[in-house]
Amino acid sequence: MSQTESRGGSTSPEADESDPPAPITVMLSSRLMVLANLLKRGAILRYKRLTGLSSVEFGLVASLGRRPPMSVARLAEAVGQDKGQISRALANLLSRKLIAKSANPKDSREVLVSLTAAGLAAHDAIVEGAQERNQRLLAHLSEAEFEMLFQHVDRLTAIAAEMLEIEKNTR
Known part of the structure; x- marks a missing residue:
């Protein structure tokens, strides 16, 4: 293994091309996680650029989609995040008029969330972007x-x- 000098003058190990890769990096699960992380990072950047939404927010908009209103609990389950994080993101979406909240007519204690017209436009931009990314990924x-x-x-x-x-x- 070779050493390289850092800005502070100390040396740090640098991977030599003849060194074998770490065993975990050649496993399928590791390679799939790298692929998933690259795709996620690219998606976050794209949807931030297209819609101004954070990763949690665009996940919520994508999950709400063109469906009937959903409860906060069901939405949290759909995106796999805790209700606290979802509630903060929903508050941001509500302040930007991308979602609307209403009481469940069957249970007034439950709040239902749906996309507004502006939210549907953001959703459609997300779907279009996802389709473009999917086509590019699979084109070969x-x-x-x-x-x-x-x-x-x-x-x-x-x-x-x-x-x-x-x-x-x-x-």
Whole structure:
């Protein structure tokens, strides 16, 4: 391994091309996480540029979509985040007039959230951007490769879900 000099004059180890990669970096799960993180970071930058929304906010707008109003609890479950974080993001969306809140007619204690016309416009920009990103990502695959990739991803997703359940139940 070689050493490089930092600005402070001290040396730090630098990876030599002949060094073998760390074992975890060659695992499929690690490679998929790198891919997912790159895609997420690109999406966050794109949707911030297109809509001015933070990652949590664009997740909420995308989840609300063109659906009937949703409760805050259901929305938190849909995006996989806690209600506190969701509530702060919803307050920002409400102040920007991207969402509307109303009482549930079946249970007045429950608040329902829906997109306003401006929120629907942001949603449509997100969907259009996602479609463009998806097309660019998959443009170099043949139809057969595309089908095979999705079959493999679906199978691996099912296995990963099983593994998660096992971990949840193992104490």
